[in-house]
Structure formats: C-alpha cells, structure tokens
Amino acid sequence: MGAANVRVGASLNLGILWNARWICVDILQLPTHYPSLITHYPFDTLESVSKEYTTFIMIHAVYPGSFDPLHNGHVDIIHRASRIYDRLTVAVANNPLKETGFFSLEERLSIVHEVVKGMPNVGSDTFEGLLADYLRQVGAQVIVKGLRAISDFEYELQMAHLNRQLNPNVETTFIMTATRWSYLSSTRVKEIARFGADVSRLVPKASLAQLNRVFPQKRSEGVQEAPS
Numbered sequence: 001m002g003a004a005n006v007r008v009g010a011s012l013n014l015g016i017l018w019n020a021r022w023i024c025v026d027i028l029q030l031p032t033h034y035p036s037l038i039t040h041y042p043f044d045t046l047e048s049v050s051k052e053y054t055t056f057i058m059i060h061a062v063y064p065g066s067f068d069p070l071h072n073g074h075v076d077i078i079h080r081a082s083r084i085y086d087r088l089t090v091a092v093a094n095n096p097l098k099e100t101g102f103f104s105l106e107e108r109l110s111i112v113h114e115v116v117k118g119m120p121n122v123g124s125d126t127f128e129g130l131l132a133d134y135l136r137q138v139g140a141q142v143i144v145k146g147l148r149a150i151s152d153f154e155y156e157l158q159m160a161h162l163n164r165q166l167n168p169n170v171e172t173t174f175i176m177t178a179t180r181w182s183y184l185s186s187t188r189v190k191e192i193a194r195f196g197a198d199v200s201r202l203v204p205k206a207s208l209a210q211l212n213r214v215f216p217q218k219r220s221e222g223v224q225e226a227p228s
Ligand code: PNS
Pocket: 064, 065, 066, 067, 093, 095, 129, 130, 131, 132, 159, 162, 163
C-alpha cells in the first residue's frame, strides 16, 4: 500500500487510517462534499495531530478471464496479485462472442468463489460486455493479466491499448506466470481430462470436482507437476 497525500479529485477510493480504523471515502465526492466529510469524520482532531494527513490510496484490481476452468496458473496469479493490490476481484467473463464456454458461467464462478473464499482481500464476480466498462462500474483502477510466453504478449498488448482507450483511468499490469505453470492452459487441461488422464496436479480441487463430474473417471497415469 502506498502512502500519499490526499489527492482531491482523483477517481479513486480513498482509505484513511484514523484512530487505528480505516475510513473509506469515495474521493470523487471530496471536492463538493468536503465540508460535510469534515463534520462527519473528525478530521480536525486528525489535523491537530498532523497537518499533512497520511492517507492510503486503495488500489482495486480486477483479474479478468474465462477461467474455463480455473487452473493452478490462474491460482498462482491470484495469490501474487492479492499481495500487491489492496483489493482484487477475479472477474469471470460471460463472453457471448467466444465459442461456447465449456463450463457454464455459474460453474466457472463457483470454482473461483471456492478458491478465493479464504482470501480476505479477494472477491469473485462475473461480467458481460466491455472490461473497461466493468472496471468503471466497480470503481477499479487496475487490470491484472498473467503472461505465460511471448506468444501471449501480442494479444495482451493489443487488449491493454484498447482498454486504455476505452477507459483512460485504467492501467493494465502483467504478472509473469510462474515457470512451473507456464505451459498450462484451460484448453490443455480439458483435453487431458477428456482422455482420462489425471489432472489433479494442474488444477485446484474445485476445478477437479467439475472435471471429474463431466469426464468419466478412467484415469491413466496423468500429469506430474513440473519442477519449480
Ligand atoms: O481467459 P481469456 O479467455 O483469455 O480472457 C479474455 C477476456 C475475458 C479477459 C477478454 O476477452 C475480455 O476482456 N473480454 C471482454 C470484452 C472486452 O472488453 N474486450 C476488449 C476490448 S475490444
């Protein structure tokens, strides 16, 4: 969390640590409602302690994807992003333009929900339409994407530029997929599971349960997890 002075007018949610408690205000409200906020929260007390308020800008990041289904590479990105950003929403895309998702939106969401439920600053959601609009809707400032290889880069670069055009307040950030998961994709996971091999080392338990439900349990030796 970065410390900064109050930045009036920025399109950010602002968290102020006062009296060992977080006070969250929508900073967009500050220019017009500043006096009422002062009455509402005892800023004057705070001011007597320190002329310059120490504030924390709360960064809300969104990690979007099809997650069809969520695999360990995704889970790794979720863990790492949750350590960087104050709040992370894993947003499952309902993408009508994409060829049918294998798992339904509800199934994909329930897997994500199961995986993130023990992580205090991570939530799950679905979105439809433009990602840039979704970020505006939930007041998030950052998009998180995982990058596996240079082959991902060209597509992601295009998306990052487009998203910035669509919502200039948003930054796309990339987290390099851990080496051990860099070969992994949801498509390959489904393919391996379809032919009956064990994918338990590649996906979280919640995804495995869905895969086992859909594909008959005729397990051959399966996939060993790659060395780190
Ligand atoms: O896991 P995926 O399939 O690579 O995720 C792709 C996703 C859902 C992140 C991407 O298709 C997306 O952002 N879709 C929403 C529509 C959108 O905003 N497109 C970009 C601007 S043209």
